[in-house]
Amino acid sequence: MTAKILSLNVNGRDETILCDGLTTLQEVLRDQLGLLTSVKDGCTQGGCGSCSVLVDGELWLSCLAPVAALAGRAVMTLEGLKQSAGIAAIQQSFIDNSAAQCGFCTPGMILTVKALLDANPEPSHDEILEALSGNLCRCTGYLPIVEAVKDAAARLSGGADAARASEGREG
Amino acid sequence: MAKLRGTGMAAVNYPTGMHLGGDPTMALVHATSSGSFVVTLSSVELGQGLKTVLAQIAAETLGVPLEAVVVDTGDTDTGPHCSGTGASRTTHRAGNAVIAAAKEARQEMLDVAAEMLEVSADDLVTDGKGNIHVKGVVEKSLPAAEVAAAGQFVYGKSISGRGIFLPPASKQDPETGESAPYSTQAHACTVVEVEVDTETGAVRVLSLKSVYEIGRQVNPELVKGQIVGGAWMGIGHALYETTAPYYPAIDHAPYDFLNYVIPGAAEMPEVQCEILEYPSETGPYGAKGVGEMVANAPIPAIVNAINNALDVCIGEIPVTPEVVLRALEEKARADGA
Ligand code: FES
Ligand code: FES
Numbered sequence: 001m002t003a004k005i006l007s008l009n010v011n012g013r014d015e016t017i018l019c020d021g022l023t024t025l026q027e028v029l030r031d032q033l034g035l036l037t038s039v040k041d042g043c044t045q046g047g048c049g050s051c052s053v054l055v056d057g058e059l060w061l062s063c064l065a066p067v068a069a070l071a072g073r074a075v076m077t078l079e080g081l082k083q084s085a086g087i088a089a090i091q092q093s094f095i096d097n098s099a100a101q102c103g104f105c106t107p108g109m110i111l112t113v114k115a116l117l118d119a120n121p122e123p124s125h126d127e128i129l130e131a132l133s134g135n136l137c138r139c140t141g142y143l144p145i146v147e148a149v150k151d152a153a154a155r156l157s158g159g160a161d162a163a164r165a166s167e168g169r170e171g
Numbered sequence: 172m173a174k175l176r177g178t179g180m181a182a183v184n185y186p187t188g189m190h191l192g193g194d195p196t197m198a199l200v201h202a203t204s205s206g207s208f209v210v211t212l213s214s215v216e217l218g219q220g221l222k223t224v225l226a227q228i229a230a231e232t233l234g235v236p237l238e239a240v241v242v243d244t245g246d247t248d249t250g251p252h253c254s255g256t257g258a259s260r261t262t263h264r265a266g267n268a269v270i271a272a273a274k275e276a277r278q279e280m281l282d283v284a285a286e287m288l289e290v291s292a293d294d295l296v297t298d299g300k301g302n303i304h305v306k307g308v309v310e311k312s313l314p315a316a317e318v319a320a321a322g323q324f325v326y327g328k329s330i331s332g333r334g335i336f337l338p339p340a341s342k343q344d345p346e347t348g349e350s351a352p353y354s355t356q357a358h359a360c361t362v363v364e365v366e367v368d369t370e371t372g373a374v375r376v377l378s379l380k381s382v383y384e385i386g387r388q389v390n391p392e393l394v395k396g397q398i399v400g401g402a403w404m405g406i407g408h409a410l411y412e413t414t415a416p417y418y419p420a421i422d423h424a425p426y427d428f429l430n431y432v433i434p435g436a437a438e439m440p441e442v443q444c445e446i447l448e449y450p451s452e453t454g455p456y457g458a459k460g461v462g463e464m465v466a467n468a469p470i471p472a473i474v475n476a477i478n479n480a481l482d483v484c485i486g487e488i489p490v491t492p493e494v495v496l497r498a499l500e501e502k503a504r505a506d507g508a
Contacts, residue, residue, distance in 0.1 A: 046429075048428050098396050102217055129435075140399065141399040141400040144399065
């Protein structure tokens with residue numbers, strides 16, 4: 001297979017990537033681009049969600065994405081999004097609801113929740129379960145994560161009331 | 172064909188610490204020149220909250236704020252010995268070792284403060300906010316961080332301590348067989364409601380309610396995390412997870428996340444737990460161990476609930492739809508005969 005050079009925008013920076021037809025986005029992010037290790041490698045076959053990233057705002061499993069097909073597209077990992085307001089609210093909800101233990105699933109969970117809330121700011125309980133169905137967690141038993149998603153949704157769309165409510169809970 | 176409901180319960184007594192001759196864990200504590208206290212050990216933080224719990228225990232014993240404690244752990248090449256992070260032993264074992272090390276370091280810190288304040292160390296107390304003062308005279312006070320620095324730079328004293336926890340080996344009485352094989356026992360009881368679809372064999376856990384008696388909780392939020400996570404693991408073991416082939420050919424064995432089925436968010440029932448705190452005499456500040464036991468009682472409780480729903484006697488796990496349907500078939504045969 002011949003190697004190919006292509007350009008890819010990762011976390012707002014144009015990067016030049018060396019790849020062949022089978023190189024995955026996950027390999028590029030973790031190994032070529034300065035250790036973007038929020039992108040985990042739980043299975044390398046689409047079964048766990050730990051490698052989730054956003055491609056042009058859409059949720060992708062980077063272990064299943066041949067990077068050769070992504071020329072010119074914009075990829076965001078948690079590293080690139082961590083300064084954004086939405087991510088800060090989701091992270092705080094995860095912290096306040098004890099929704100992380102070992103943390104291995106957490107970056108993928110947070111990006112999954114970001115993609116969900118971007119598309120659907122007030123998801124129902126069932127819509128949350130549906131959105132989380134591709135992300136495995138071996139530690140928390142999911143209930144705290146579901147609570148964190150509801151909390152994040154309230155913080156992000158509920159305005160001042162929700163913010164007051166969540167401050168009350170923290171206090 | 173119907174959806175049948177059933178209730179089941181199971182209980183667990185969970186022993187912590189083996190007394191059969193060697194189950195030690197060590198810890199070292201030292202003050203840095205910036206006034207933080209470093210706890211060094213080899214037990215492993217894997218998300219259960221070990222570093223938080225041990226920092227709390229060290230802070231409590233030293234009499235300094237939680238933020239002043241740094242737990243440096245997990246490197247068995249360089250850290251003092253730990254017999255292993257498992258068997259729900261670490262809060263108990265490492266916690267006791269940390270208390271011993273922190274007590275020694277605290278004494279050293281008070282000795283330096285005594286010289287600085289020109290009083291007896293016996294008259295000094297800590298306020299838990301980072302200050303050391305003379306009992307009853309709050310104005311005669313020094314920040315612990317200043318004492319830590321002065322210990323090194325002025326008094327030539329290493330404010331540090333060593334700790335190990337190793338209870339004496341318990342020999343079995345040759346006549347009676349009696350021994351004291353463990354340090355403490357935690358207890359729990361779980362009650363589960365299930366619904367079984369007799370057409371598909373699928374089982375749904377509707378609710379999972381437990382009472383835990385685990386000694387004093389060092390950190391109730393972490394305890395809750397263990398219990399909810401363990402409930403989920405119990406459901407996995409009871410209903411889904413096995414590495415055995417589904418059919419008697421090894422190439423049908425599950426080998427990845429796509430066919431080794433574990434429960435997801437949608438399979439989680441309502442989980443409730445009540446905590447009883449009967450302090451352990453041997454545990455750090457009365458703690459026992461709440462680790463492995465959280466996945467124990469849910470498994471037989473779920474199987475008992477299924478048996479109760481179907482009036483059958485399944486005695487294997489996981490209770491997959493196939494196991495349910497075979498049990499129903501067998502029951503129909505027996506009832507017909
Ligand atoms: S590593 Fe991509 S889904 Fe598991
Ligand atoms: S927190 Fe450990 S896998 Fe989710």
